[in-house]
Amino acid sequence: MQSIIAIAGLAKTYAPRPPMGAFEALKSIDLDVRRGEIFALLGPNGAGKTTLINIVCGIVTATSGTVLVDGHDNVAEFRAARSRIGLVPQELHTDAFETVWKTVSFSRGLWGKPANPAFIEKILKDLSLWEKKDNRIMTLSGGMKRRVMIAKALAHEPQILFLDEPTAGVDVELRRDMWALVRRLRDSGVTIVLTTHYIQEAEEMADRVGVISAGALIVVEDKTTLMRKLGRKQLTLHLHQRIESIPAALGAHALELRPGGQDLVYTYDTNTDRSGIAALLQDVGAAGIRFTDLQTKESSLEEIFVSLVSKRS
């Protein structure tokens, strides 16, 4: 299947602004986003997530490289490329003095789409903004402003929706609404690219995950594959009696004794057929160590992410 966004060799170096020198925000990024997927771009602050999105959307000029949006070059054929994209930026940039209705209708017009009050009404209702349609944006709460930004991005019926840190500073209810909306959009065929540093979100929502750090894409993978590939499991034995050190009889196993001396932690790969748990438990029994509790835990995307990023730096 043709990718809806094809990024090749994309690099960006910001011109020096004294006292700061030139800053290389992106180092030759190659990335394909598949049609109809939810793609999560993960990375710490300053990794280059927003720069990448802004280049695709036309707000930042790339230093080198190309971006094809549904086959259209985003510079040479900017109209075709941009008309397919809706952007919800990270910051709440709104026209404080305008009403919700006017500002959302304006967005539709800016994209060259003829007025369609029924469609705008549907979007506002979907986002629980209908009652506020004649309110000035300055009178709305932060969460409501975030909804307005989403409504603006959807007003021109985009095929691709970029959500830059959509849930930063958003309450639980809005977050839930937003994810429900994102799923509905995906079901209707819209491709979603979102950035986040809440890994749980990516874990919950995304089909594929890209991890970006210091301007480079470290890994792009199906979420489940990524978790399987890099995921580790941990078995924790809560001991009946504290011990000072790991007994020599258990030396063959990769064990770690937690401070306090009551928890023995065994880390193993989820990919191998032989986890070694059975052997371990046998040896533990033979050494006369009694345990009162046993638990296993799979590493979250967050832990995978942290280990990936720290490995690089």
Add this chain to the structure above:
Amino acid sequence: MNLIAIRSIYVFEMSRWFRTVLQSILSPVISTTLYFVVFGAAIGSRFSDVGGIGYGSFIVPGLIMLMLLTQSVANASFGIYFPRFTGTIYELLSAPVSYLEIVLGYVGAAATKSIILGLIILATAGLFVPVHILHPFWMIGFLVLTAATFSLLGFIIGVWADGFEKLQLVPLLVITPLTFLGGTFYSVQMLPPAWQKVALVNPVLYLVSGFRWSFYGIADLSVAVSLGMTLAFLAVCLAVIAWIFKTGYRLKT
């Protein structure tokens, strides 16, 4: 051409203006009235006619120009600076609109506003002094051309400014002095010969002179020169804007 987008920007900008229309119209009308009271009645009554025209009538075209220039620059610079300041410019930059369309929307709206104001001031002036317009076609022509040119200049200032101070700076330090020294309230021929030469570098002189000619048929300079200079200034502004958008100056990083 994304005509819907041009119209959207234009309508959006005009509605921003209509929201505060009373202030927008009241302040220029009041200041024009003050000019008439001070220059027309108090001082002007001691002046003899200028080129056969009563002084009060003589200053009408200059006053309209003064308002046209300052309002065009103010409206257009604020129109593009405000989205830069609030950050809403992201939408403009990510929309499928060309730079020409952005300029047409913003500059068109700014020019419309100042033309409306110019006509209101003309009507206000008519209440104080006899005003007749010898060449209405040329009058409108100069009005539109000047409004467009200085709205373009305002747009440039709005892109260049990186704070509200700078936004005020150019109108205050450049436009107002040029207007006052451009023969708004007097004929350049009243100046000492040396200053007459200096006045010729002032682009506003050409605008006021041509505009006054369209009213009374008298001018400090030939109409062709006035028109030529106005068009030249328009061309310079267009060139600067083309450069801004080519390089993304202060709009894109």
